[in-house]
Amino acid sequence: MNVTLVVPVYNEQLNLNTFIDEFNRHYSKFSELNYNFDIQFVDDGSKDNTAAIIEALANKYVYVRAILFSRNFGKESALFAGLEHASGDLIIPMDVDLQDPFEVVFEMLKKYEEGADVVLAKRIDRGTDTYLKRRSAEMFYKVNNKMSSLKLENNVGDFRLMTRQVVNEILRLKESQLFMKGLMSWVGFDTVVVTYVRPARNEGDTKFNFFKLWNLAIQGITSFSTLPLKIWTYFGGITAFISFLYGLKIIIEKLFFGINVSGYASLMVAVLFFGGVQLIGIGVIGEYLGRTYLETKQRPKYIIKKSINENQRAG
Template sequence: MTEKDAWTLSLVVPVMNEEEAIDPFLSAIDDTLNDVAPQLEILFIDDGSTDGTAQALTAAAQRDSRVRWLRLTRNFGKEAAMSAGIDHAVGDAVVPMDVDLQDPPELIHEFVRKWRDEGYDMVYGVRGSRHEDTRSKRTSAGLFYSFFNRLSTTTIPSNAGDYRLIDRRIVEALRQLPERSRFMKGLFSWPGYRSVGVYYDRPARQVGSSKFNFWKLWNFALDGLVSFSTWPLRVWSYIGGVVALLSFVYILILITRVLIFGSEVPGYASLMTAILFFGGMQLISIGVLGEYISRLFIEAKQRPLYLIEHDSGAARKPIAQTRPAAKAGAS
């Protein structure tokens, strides 16, 4: 095997209370990815699990030397866990993916082909259909992608999740980004480089249940918008200007009416309407300012993004595959 062919692929798999999903995931990897790369690393990140996930990962690492796992000291969130995996993966290409097999492993063959043969630095999966999601989730996701791309200078592909292949030079670029409020879809797109999407139908989750609920998804979307756009701050300048203009016009109307018809006692309804309107506007604008100030507060403290309690094999290299390596192409 030449040096050009001796490359490594790392799978980065964040898990939290996924004890039952570990073995089915590894079985699926064995069935579909035995010949995908000369060397394969399967890196799990245990994000503060409270079930038997750690024991399942320990057993998996003992019987399969390709498996390595990190245990974080507590639950830091999926974005932090994924960042930990990307920071510690050793591969020339890195593929973040979910353990529930909604990211079909067989698609990695196409990822690798476009990376190796066509020279793309990033190959991301695009969900061709989302039949497993509810209508409300599909609608809200579509609105989010549209809204985000209109407001942000960093464009993220619609219906593209975290499932993708990332070249080592993008990995090194991501490791230079120090922010604590992580929105990985935006961070993946920020470095640029050549990228292409691969469409696939996302299957239903096979084991366990999703750890995301509506509230977590809402906060996730809010983090993404605030992290990659200053529009929520800027828009209040325009709103303030419009309200000031309307107020000035209203003042002219009142003065004109007084000059023509004489003074009149203002009504209770109009007074309360004005108070409630401007009070509501002020509270909303203060809330937007608070979102940005809270992130400045978090960044200013410079706390680490995550803490690692255990690394099952920091110095161990992934083993070579038993089947022939993939044909080398453009890099």
């Protein structure tokens, strides 16, 4: 049974050799279980020496394969590319910073042998993350699972085991605006969860800042739910109904009782409130329209500058 580890990287020169050393430390144990492993690196247009280090590792180790992007296309595209080029019967995406421990892979393989098609690795302790990141992640899962019919398992990232059949179904999905957690969950199949405590990052800093995480969350929600559009439809209808009643009240007062001049402040509050509501509504519509516009362009998800050892299979 061949297993491919899909490892997207971006400016990870400090972690690559340590990752390979840790893999080699477990390699004999994997072989004892009759699994052949290879590693599919995807360099997402790194600006440091990441590409050069990957090439050196590929020349040294037969199980290392890689594709190098022409520029930075983002982790979602890098992960999709890794799945497209993975040769294994089982595929496991994981990070290079050793926050996804190899020990968990053994638990995943055990669950697969028991009949699972997908094995999710769930973090039960996010103590290594900042308070803001923990709270924002918690809020994202709550909001997404309430707004979308697609329910995501809390505190599960890309680290998971998938069979070849599962990956093939994911690759059939044609959208270019990718939210991989959603796509990998959308295809379904028999899914189980293993839990682990996520260690601290080995070297360097995470490449995801708050702005990138915010955009990813928006992309996730808009990719699998139209509820934000419906909310503004309902809100607009309620607001219009209230405005109609208020207008009717003014007409009646004008015809039968006369109207005393109202204050300037109340008028401005009403104008600014409804103007703000309209702009927010237009912004929500714009998010969906913008993603539809990008999808219609049908641009490739990524461009490969160079492939390394791509003709070699797991072994």
